[in-house]
Amino acid sequence: MPRLSAAGKKALDELEQTAKSGRLPGFTLAVSNLDEQIYVNAAGNKTYGDSSSPQVTPETVFWICSMTKLLASLAALQLLEQGKISLEDPVSKFFPEFESAVVVQNVFTDPDPSYAAATQAVTILHLFNHSSGLYYSFNPSAPPYRLPDPYTHPDYTGEDKYSKFFELVKGKFPGIPLAFEPGSAFAYGFSSDVLGFIVEKVTGQSLDEYSKQHIFGPIGVKNTYTLTAELKDCMIDLCFRNQDGSIEPWNDRAPVTPRYPEQVQAFFGGIGSYSTMPDYLSILRHLLQIEAGRDVPNAVLKRETVKQLFGPTLSPAGSQALNMFIGLLVPRTTSENSNWGLGAALTTTDMEGRRKAGSLMWSGWAGTWWFMDPKAGIALTFGSQIAPPMDPVTAEISDLAEQIVYANLED
Template structure:
């Protein structure tokens, strides 16, 4: 069993102090776990940027985890796969008829789909559903189908229909940017969430609470309420001159408390403390390793699938290209793939995560890695937009390097 050395803990303490003193990012938290226990957790800054009166960030601070919600939705969907309620091979339009008339968009034209995307394509983000079928205004904002007012619609089903209507946009059918089997980052998890709600008859809020969060014993949730809102870190905004401003509604956000949320977004809508999300990652790593856990949320075979590539080399190439574009200075983004829930490294990263590690990030400055070979998970989070903030990435990269340089048996 690997441990984090005392020198490693001191180095992380120094990183926290340095990050807090430099104020390159707003408040933040970091945490590390092995298969048995949380090895380290710390935090710095304030719940509102540079405002001591807002209170300090602590391990109990709640973060909007954004696209780290996708793993949770995948776990929920994989439970339905295990139960035989859905199949990887089912066409999506079996459950969502609006997808039957989907179109492939190419340049300024479009054509009907000839091969329909499947449930399996939703898990591997290769359905063709994309954030980039048309662009938000401003370009770094959230897409329109994340932003409509749900409170006037009355029912969850009406919110589903509105989401799909806005996703369709100006096209004669819901647009796909790639043929099924090719990575296309976008609305796959949200559509999977709709299917989960249709199959179970429960909201994603209710289903995940009953079948994931309570069994594991964490407070992660799709339901931001008054109590959680009090513990939520505020967003901050990175200006074009690299300065940071406190949040002043610079961008429109997803529907959330105190507004009524009829349809929780499976790709964007969850909230968690950093240690609670780390507990979820540790739970999965323990199952993968064959270690007994109380109330396992998935079977070992299913969890092992989370660390196995699902895409062909050709189908995965847009994933590699996306990360190379977003973080061009990182030489390790080569030959990435996607599993049934996370991006996968297919090679060891020198001095860092090993091959077959699962990883992803959150729109507002969060990152995590699950490394089943080494037996560790790590997570770092802040709350700053636009996404892929260089300050947040700097914290993450320094943290990962420190952790891997200071592991001992």
């Protein structure tokens, strides 16, 4: 198994200076091979700029935001294995609201777009690979870092939380709005949330309960969709980067998702979970071991299913749209070689000095990143906690950490 050389560990240790210099809030970095975690380090304080606050450690909890999307996919893949759902199932089988979906023209550029009834059905496959047409809608008068309203709505009590969610998604449209005909492209949006809702409908459990019983528990991690008092004390504070590069506390400048058990009324598979970086790394290692054909204790998926997770699913037009999306959000990251598997972005060609073709990767709104490379047998998680999303310094440091790892692997 590849391991990190002493020089590699020293170079990763030196990334601490990013937090010590104030360029980045506290962070945790963890790396694994197929057998075990081979590196972990943490730097900075839980409260940015407060040297008296507790230090960030490997046990510090992060709001991992869109890194949740992979976890929701794992839950749905288990149901796929059990024959309880199929990739061809129309989503309207579970939520009739999708029978009247509409395709909106020029949704991202026209303030008053036209629309027409969708001619294709949204299927479960379209939710897995974000080709459903569901997209994140934003209020043009709100700050660009404000989360979409369905994620921050304060009241999902009542007889049907799903109906309320879809009402908020519809907004001014007569049906659920889609950016294109299902299956024809790629759009980042509420697909993973709907996938998580289907898990709840089929199992009769909340996404949190189901995941703890069938994914987090068997793997042995403490991932959660709600923060207990114990985990709250382990949480790092959210920060904000100003346009001049300076950092300050979040100070409730925009609503975030409800996070405490008494507040959470809807579990969002697209944004709603919390984890330490080593725990998320354990999930990635678990998947890599299954993919490699290891005899994995308490395996959460079959090998053939995990192989599907690493397979491309988007059309050429969908892949092109995904590459444009990644290039827009992370300009310094090579993006022309991406597709989407059944849970994350798929690298389809080797990246020089970095992950190999067949790797999966994604990130989170508040400064978290991950990848797993089955060819090299390497996985990495990096977490800080800062908005607006796609913070350039978190992207820089996670990229640099990846380059250091691949330059310093030894047998």
